[in-house]
Amino acid sequence: MFLAWGRLCTRSCRPKFLKTVGASKILGLSTSAKMSLKFKNAKRIEGLDSNVWIEFTKLAADPSVVNLGQGLPDISPPVYVKEELSKISAIDNLNQYTRGFGHPSLVKALSCLYEKFYHNQINPNEEILVTVGAYGSLFNAIQGLIDEGDEVIVIVPFYDCYEPMVRMAGATPVFVPLRCKPVDGKTCSSSDWTLDPQELASKFNSKTKAIILNTPHNPLGKVYTKEELQVIADLCIKYDTLCISDEVYEWLVYTGNKHFKIATFPGMWERTITIGSAGKTFSVTGWKLGWSIGPKHLIKHLQTVQQNTVYTCATPLQEALAQAFWIDIKRMDDPECYFNSLPKELEVKRDRMVHLLESVGLKPIVPDGGYFIIADVSLLDVDLFDMKDSKEPYDYKFVKWMIKNKKLSAIPVSAFCNAETKSQFEKFVRFCFIKALTLHTRLHWQMPASSPPGSMLPASTLPYRCLAYLPPRFGRPDPG
Amino acid sequence: MFRNATAICLHLVGPLRGKKSGASLTRCLHQTLTPCSLCCLQLTMAKRLQARRLDGIDHNPWVEFVKLASEEADVVNLGQGFPDFSPPEFAVEAFQHAVSGDFMLNQYTKAFGYPPLTKILASFFGKLLGQEIDPLKNVLVTVGAYGALFTAFQALVDEGDEVIIVEPFFDCYEPMTLMAGGRPVFVSLKPSPIQKGEPDSSSNWQLDPTELASKFTSRTKAFILNTPNNPLGKVFSREELELVASLCQQHDVVCITDEVYQWLVFDGFQHISIASLPGMWERTLTIGSAGKTFSVTGWKVGWVLGPDRLMKHLRTVHQNSIYHCATQCQAAVAQSFEREQLHFGQPSSYFVQFPQYIQRCRDHMIQSLQSVGLRPVIPQASYFLITDISDFKNKMPDLPGAADEPYDRRFVKWMIKNKGLMAIPVSTFVSVPHQKFFDHYIRFCFVKDESTLRAMDQKLKKWKAELMP
Numbered sequence: 029m030f031l032a033w034g035r036l037c038t039r040s041c042r043p044k045f046l047k048t049v050g051a052s053k054i055l056g057l058s059t060s061a062k063m064s065l066k067f068k069n070a071k072r073i074e075g076l077d078s079n080v081w082i083e084f085t086k087l088a089a090d091p092s093v094v095n096l097g098q099g100l101p102d103i104s105p106p107v108y109v110k111e112e113l114s115k116i117s118a119i120d121n122l123n124q125y126t127r128g129f130g131h132p133s134l135v136k137a138l139s140c141l142y143e144k145f146y147h148n149q150i151n152p153n154e155e156i157l158v159t160v161g162a163y164g165s166l167f168n169a170i171q172g173l174i175d176e177g178d179e180v181i182v183i184v185p186f187y188d189c190y191e192p193m194v195r196m197a198g199a200t201p202v203f204v205p206l207r208c209k210p211v212d213g214k215t216c217s218s219s220d221w222t223l224d225p226q227e228l229a230s231k232f233n234s235k236t237k238a239i240i241l242n243t244p245h246n247p248l249g250k251v252y253t254k255e256e257l258q259v260i261a262d263l264c265i266k267y268d269t270l271c272i273s274d275e276v277y278e279w280l281v282y283t284g285n286k287h288f289k290i291a292t293f294p295g296m297w298e299r300t301i302t303i304g305s306a307g308k309t310f311s312v313t314g315w316k317l318g319w320s321i322g323p324k325h326l327i328k329h330l331q332t333v334q335q336n337t338v339y340t341c342a343t344p345l346q347e348a349l350a351q352a353f354w355i356d357i358k359r360m361d362d363p364e365c366y367f368n369s370l371p372k373e374l375e376v377k378r379d380r381m382v383h384l385l386e387s388v389g390l391k392p393i394v395p396d397g398g399y400f401i402i403a404d405v406s407l408l409d410v411d412l413f414d415m416k417d418s419k420e421p422y423d424y425k426f427v428k429w430m431i432k433n434k435k436l437s438a439i440p441v442s443a444f445c446n447a448e449t450k451s452q453f454e455k456f457v458r459f460c461f462i463k464a465l466t467l468h469t470r471l472h473w474q475m476p477a478s479s480p481p482g483s484m485l486p487a488s489t490l491p492y493r494c495l496a497y498l499p500p501r502f503g504r505p506d507p508g
Numbered sequence: 509m510f511r512n513a514t515a516i517c518l519h520l521v522g523p524l525r526g527k528k529s530g531a532s533l534t535r536c537l538h539q540t541l542t543p544c545s546l547c548c549l550q551l552t553m554a555k556r557l558q559a560r561r562l563d564g565i566d567h568n569p570w571v572e573f574v575k576l577a578s579e580e581a582d583v584v585n586l587g588q589g590f591p592d593f594s595p596p597e598f599a600v601e602a603f604q605h606a607v608s609g610d611f612m613l614n615q616y617t618k619a620f621g622y623p624p625l626t627k628i629l630a631s632f633f634g635k636l637l638g639q640e641i642d643p644l645k646n647v648l649v650t651v652g653a654y655g656a657l658f659t660a661f662q663a664l665v666d667e668g669d670e671v672i673i674v675e676p677f678f679d680c681y682e683p684m685t686l687m688a689g690g691r692p693v694f695v696s697l698k699p700s701p702i703q704k705g706e707p708d709s710s711s712n713w714q715l716d717p718t719e720l721a722s723k724f725t726s727r728t729k730a731f732i733l734n735t736p737n738n739p740l741g742k743v744f745s746r747e748e749l750e751l752v753a754s755l756c757q758q759h760d761v762v763c764i765t766d767e768v769y770q771w772l773v774f775d776g777f778q779h780i781s782i783a784s785l786p787g788m789w790e791r792t793l794t795i796g797s798a799g800k801t802f803s804v805t806g807w808k809v810g811w812v813l814g815p816d817r818l819m820k821h822l823r824t825v826h827q828n829s830i831y832h833c834a835t836q837c838q839a840a841v842a843q844s845f846e847r848e849q850l851h852f853g854q855p856s857s858y859f860v861q862f863p864q865y866i867q868r869c870r871d872h873m874i875q876s877l878q879s880v881g882l883r884p885v886i887p888q889a890s891y892f893l894i895t896d897i898s899d900f901k902n903k904m905p906d907l908p909g910a911a912d913e914p915y916d917r918r919f920v921k922w923m924i925k926n927k928g929l930m931a932i933p934v935s936t937f938v939s940v941p942h943q944k945f946f947d948h949y950i951r952f953c954f955v956k957d958e959s960t961l962r963a964m965d966q967k968l969k970k971w972k973a974e975l976m977p
Contacts, residue, residue: 067762069664110607173557189831193828237555329566336684337658342806342837344807
């Protein structure tokens with residue numbers, strides 16, 4: 029069977045090709061210069077290779093460090109969620125491909141759930157897309173709808189992937205910062221941080237293709253009010269702009285606050301993609317399932333991206349997620365429903381963390397939603413002399429100092445800012461509080477309240493070391 | 509009412525298109541024409557919605573056939589490429605272990621791959637490729653081999669770059685090239701003439717070396733190799749790979765090699781990874797699939813192996829697209845590979861047993877198809893075989909379908925409706941200008957349960973009876 033090939037590719041052919049290969053090697057420098065050009069990255073990812081998480085994950089990998097930087101729970105997902113997945117792992121045909129745009133029982137469950145919040149029915153096949161996490165939804169939306177030369181408004185601080193994803197699509201991010209107007213004497217809250225309507229309006233023009241909204245907000249924990257969303261909606265309609273609304277923390281809203289979906293505002297359904305996350309909804313970040321909901325004329329473009337990128341998401345996880353949704357959909361008003369019980373549980377953790385941070389002289393911004401708190405660390409006036417030559421923002425230096433000296437890690441908030449706005453946020457550091465209360469207790473030991481500001485006890489004087497909450501063989505998870 | 513509303517919208521929007529007054533028009537329409545169709549409101553978005561990178565790639569050839577098969581009663585689905593039998597027990601157990609063990613496996617793992625998985629992939633494939641593979645620098649875990657392909661294209665293919673694709677090809681290569689702004693350059697595998705009465709074989713299909721060489725230009729960025737090949741089932745021989753390798757080196761081209769069917773090789777043929785050839789590791793990205801390796805296509809775990817200077821660009825795409833892959837699926841794949849490493853090369857290895865079993869399925873299908881006058885091309889490997897339907901094309905040239913619809917598509921639709929069998933037209937796997945050369949072939953998947961193959965036999969028996977005068 030090799031004879032036919034032998035006839036076609038005879039000895040006379042091969043030396044000719046090999047001779048040419050030899051000749052090109054003689055070209056030396058010009059070849060290697062040509063080579064380095066050919067192996068260069070595509071232009072779309074130029075400058076997008078660095079990533080704040082890689083640096084800080086490495087630093088925080090030491091098991092003695094209390095890691096409050098990562099945005100993932102170290103508490104167990106609800107028992108019934110784990111049980112569903114366990115049951116499903118025994119079902120044969122769920123080990124094979126499912127529908128590319130979303131497993132049928134999952135899109136049906138999502139449709140049923142979200143119809144309760146939207147004013148219209150949601151077609152599970154045409155108005156929902158299941159993606160690889162909310163991250164995948166962001167990618168599909170941006171790749172599907174944002175073109176080279178478009179402008180996309182990004183509110184600062186922002187979940188760090190928005191900027192590189194917009195740039196990868198060849199578009200220009202246009203930044204507008206949230207600004208703090210604290211009320212004197214009162215604890216600062218995420219609701220004190222607002223957009224200036226005139227400043228926001230000035231960012232819109234005829235090139236603006238979309239605005240990315242994140243509510244509840246990471247890292248601030250801000251929950252946009254109805255009035256704030258109306259301002260954004262009015263501008264989207266006036267400038268004929270899309271809205272990509274990242275609502276992964278939609279269930280994590282604390283007392284006195286309400287999550288509003290901008291897609292439910294008049295004139296907004298037809299121009300909004302709303303993104304959700306199984307990871308944040310059910311505390312299963314490792315399942316990497318998210319979804320986009322929107323009108324058919326927008327979702328179809330995200331579906332085109334899907335069929336040319338990953339094609340489909342994991343079947344058994346989608347089925348388990350569907351079953352978990354059905355359980356909670358049936359008891360939406362029940363305190364046992366995870367959509368109600370998790371925010372209650374987290375509000376306690378939030379308050380505890382706020383108290384702890386205040387007790388050591390940090391100034392936390394109390395979040396109205398989400399699972400992060402940012403705190404002003406500048407009041408500690410920590411001596412960062414040995415890093416004085418570093419050009420990094422203050423919060424980067426502070427976190428590195430804190431990891432090294434206090435065995436505590438967090439994420440610098442300027443990581444969620446563009447170059448120009450870093451200086452506005454460099455005195456803030458982000459802590460994640462969806463952690464076991466035992467971890468909060470350990471945090472208390474590493475940052476005793478009795479010490480004056482600036483003199484936190486060094487970790488080496490502690491009677492014990494912080495336990496790694498992952499066995500070493502599983503490695504350290506990356507932050508979200 | 510919809511038509512009238514649309515007409516009104518078009519009339520009003522026409523002169524205003526592109527101007528900023530779109531907003532007030534929307535409000536006006538919303539107030540005056542409620543309940544106006546949402547499609548109508550869509551027209552007031554004066555800007556073009558979708559990005560230009562989606563031009564020409566929105567069509568999905570599978571949708572039509574899947575829909576047809578689901579609409580007809582009692583169709584034996586031999587079209588789509590996934591097993592309808594259980595994965596091996598050790599894989600199922602591995603997944604059960606992953607989902608019921610440490611609860612932290614429900615959370616994110618390392619972005620570029622769950623450490624035990626990247627470790628075992630590095631050691632397993634390091635031995636096969638004769639290469640020291642670093643789990644952190646040379647391995648990336650992706651959402652299926654499909655995700656690996658996408659990541660590779662996005663990382664390396666720029667606007668105007670040429671990408672050589674061998675026809676027939678797994679259908680996503682072309683749209684992925686286009687989405688990256690690249691220009692696909694096709695070169696066809698062609699069958700050599702065979703003796704009358706002798707069955708055709710995938711090994712008989714070859715590239716013409718002169719034609720192949722002519723496709724390489726200074727703009728060629730990548731060569732997409734798929735061995736074993738889908739849909740043909742061809743296993744590229746060492747000589748063929750050496751030819752591709754020498755051209756890639758001569759023209760300084762990256763080789764992206766899709767080797768998802770590497771374990772499913774029959775008749776004593778050997779799969780060879782081009783990355784193991786001299787001078788190729790440094791310019792090759794080798795793609796694999798847990799789905800095809802362990803019959804778990806629904807887990808969507810794939811990987812890329814390659815030199816760091818290429819892999820770093822894939823990592824950049826990965827961290828800006830999906831960032832992580834599902835932890836528990838990766839854990840299950842890691843455990844499955846660990847099991848296989850212990851059994852490698854022995855009769856108890858799944859990589860020994862599975863191809864033996866599937867070869868029998870292949871042979872069963874070949875015989876059955878031949879009984880109705882279809883002429884299967886015997887595949888050396890993979891899940892699929894293609895079948896020559898020329899005799900039917902001669903006897904029934906005018907099957908219903910659109911004017912420019914290739915014959916094989918029309919034949920498949922007819923076969924679904926009239927014979928209760930589903931296959932995939934091979935023109936799906938060919939560039940549009942070359943479809944006429946392949947429109948007398950259809951693709952069947954034989955990685956199916958015994959009961960499915962028996963159901964196929966029933967349909968073919970009935971078909972054969974209908975052929976009798």
